[in-house]
Amino acid sequence: MGVFDWFKGKTTLQVVAEPAEAPSPPAFALDEAALLAQVEPLVAQQKFAELEALLRRTLALDRGPLEPRHVAYPVSLNLLAAAMSSQARHDEQEALLREVLTLHENVAGPDHPLTEQSLSVLVNVLGKRQKDAEAEAILSRALSKKDDARDGGRPSYRSLLRLFGGVLHAGGKLDEAAAVHRRGFVLSERAVGNNHPEFWSAASGLAAVLEKQGNHREAEVLLRRVADLKEETLGEAHPEYWQSLFLLQYILAVQEKYEEVEACTRRQLDLQEKTLGERHPETLSTMKRLSGCLMQQKKYEAASVVLKRRLAIAITENGPGHPETIRIHEALVDAERYIQISWEMRETFKNLEARGEAEGATTSAPTPALHGAHPCACGSGLRFEQCHGAD
Ligand SMILES: [Zn+2]
Numbered sequence: 001m002g003v004f005d006w007f008k009g010k011t012t013l014q015v016v017a018e019p020a021e022a023p024s025p026p027a028f029a030l031d032e033a034a035l036l037a038q039v040e041p042l043v044a045q046q047k048f049a050e051l052e053a054l055l056r057r058t059l060a061l062d063r064g065p066l067e068p069r070h071v072a073y074p075v076s077l078n079l080l081a082a083a084m085s086s087q088a089r090h091d092e093q094e095a096l097l098r099e100v101l102t103l104h105e106n107v108a109g110p111d112h113p114l115t116e117q118s119l120s121v122l123v124n125v126l127g128k129r130q131k132d133a134e135a136e137a138i139l140s141r142a143l144s145k146k147d148d149a150r151d152g153g154r155p156s157y158r159s160l161l162r163l164f165g166g167v168l169h170a171g172g173k174l175d176e177a178a179a180v181h182r183r184g185f186v187l188s189e190r191a192v193g194n195n196h197p198e199f200w201s202a203a204s205g206l207a208a209v210l211e212k213q214g215n216h217r218e219a220e221v222l223l224r225r226v227a228d229l230k231e232e233t234l235g236e237a238h239p240e241y242w243q244s245l246f247l248l249q250y251i252l253a254v255q256e257k258y259e260e261v262e263a264c265t266r267r268q269l270d271l272q273e274k275t276l277g278e279r280h281p282e283t284l285s286t287m288k289r290l291s292g293c294l295m296q297q298k299k300y301e302a303a304s305v306v307l308k309r310r311l312a313i314a315i316t317e318n319g320p321g322h323p324e325t326i327r328i329h330e331a332l333v334d335a336e337r338y339i340q341i342s343w344e345m346r347e348t349f350k351n352l353e354a355r356g357e358a359e360g361a362t363t364s365a366p367t368p369a370l371h372g373a374h375p376c377a378c379g380s381g382l383r384f385e386q387c388h389g390a391d
Contacts (some may be wrong), residue, residue, distance in 0.1 A: 039079055048083050055080040081121070090129060097122040110145065116156035120163055132171055139164045152187040158198070161187070162205055169205075174213050181206040195233050200226045200240075204247065211251060220251045237275045242268050242282075249289065258297045265290045279313055291331065300338040304379065307332040311378075329387070332378045340377070 042051040077100050084093035101122055104115040119142055126135040143164055151157040161184035168177035181202070188202040203226045210219040227244035234240055245268040252261045269290055272283040287310055294303035311332055314325040376387035 043083075048087050051083050052080065055083070077118075078121070081125075085125075090125075094122070094125055094129070097125055110142070111151060111154075111157075113154060113156040116154070116160055120156070120159060123163055123167065127167065127170070132167065136164075136167050136171060139167060148183055148187060153191060155191070155198070158184055158187050158191065158202075162202060165205055165209065169209050169212070174209055178206070178209045178213060181209055194225075195229055200230065200244075207247070207251070211254065216251060216255050220248070220255070223248045223251055236271055242271065249293075253293075258293060261293050262290070262297065265293055278309075279317060284310070284313065295331070295335065298338070300335045300342070304332060304335040304339060307335055308379075329378060333376070336377050336379045 038054060039051060042048075042054065077096070081093050081096055081100075084090075084096065097118065101115065101118045104112065104118050108114050119138070123135045123139055126132075126138070139160065143160060146157060161180055165177050165181035165184060168174075168180060185199075185202040185206045188196075188199045192198050203222050207219040207222040207226075210216075210222070223244065227241065227248055230238065230241040230244050245264055249261050249264045249268070252258075252264060265286060269283065269286045272280065272286055276283050278284075278287075287306060291303050291306040291310065294300075294306060307328060311325070311328045314322065314328050318325055374384070376382055376384040378387060380387050
């Protein structure tokens with residue numbers, strides 16, 4: 001079965017060129033809700049063959065369903081494409097999506113939102129199949145016939161611009177990507193204002209390219225602005241806001257602004273602990289970044305406090321022998337050893353100064369033993385072998 005079969009052996013262009021006939025009554029109700037009601041149980045039971053047969057029947061019904069403006073039409077096509085994708089029939093899916101695009105271009109016109117949406121769907125599928133050059137060429141060709149001033153008011157056009165920026169970014173064409181993202185960013189702000197998910201997404205896309213270009217400062221300003229807007233609009237307990245805090249931590253870390261990374265990470269951790277609890281995987285992941293950031297700043301005492309919390313949670317959640325528990329314990333041993341070394345260095349220098357021998361003295365601090373009868377360096381007070389039940 002090829003993709004032309006549901007046009008009864010005709011190509012899209014032949015069908016479109018034919019004069020419309022008087023439609024006969026549809027075999028079943030062709031509204032979106034009715035179609036979805038029939039489709040959902042088949043999807044749930046993974047009956048893809050039946051689903052496909054149903055959708056093909058829907059699409060082939062008389063003249064009406066071939067009309068791309070019919071509500072059931074894009075729904076049917078998208079469901080059919082999704083059904084093919086979930087069966088790993090990628091070539092058929094891609095061919096179907098190309099047909100859909102051609103049909104929309106010819107019937108609805110190249111600037112119709114449906115046409116632009118089907119272009120997006122096709123480009124996304126090409127991207128997933130690593131056909132990046134082709135995705136870029138198709139978008140570039142389509143966008144060269146459009147114009148920001150004329151088309152910028154259309155959400156589907158702005159969405160294409162973001163997609164094109166993303167494709168250029170992925171292809172390493174950073175200057176072009178930044179220019180395209182900037183156009184989308186300006187158009188989105190004009191169309192929907194800055195307190196809107198579309199604007200946030202446009203700003204994040206632009207910030208990502210700016211970061212790659214080494215323009216860290218401007219990326220940081222953008223990400224901060226988005227974080228503040230999300231906090232205002234969605235509230236501090238919203239995961240979208242936390243996602244912004246995460247991106248902000250990243251751009252701050254790139255600039256080695258570790259004090260600010262720490263403050264931002266602590267803020268995210270605090271909110272996640274209050275909302276999700278301290279044992280939630282996302283909370284734990286933030287706690288892990290916090291201890292890493294503290295180690296980076298050589299704030300070993302503070303790192304040790306966080307690592308001890310992580311270790312206690314890991315022992316009860318995963319058990320003492322779990323690889324993650326062991327990794328946390330090793331990090332804690334490191335932190336405690338640095339604390340010990342700096343304490344011993346201070347003591348040594350204090351003694352040297354007291355004896356008036358500090359000048360020109362070279363000292364190497366002794367490393368505390370980890371094994372044998374000595375207590376474990378993690379600070380538990382147990383012997384290393386006994387420490388939290390290590391084998
Ligand atoms: Zn230990």
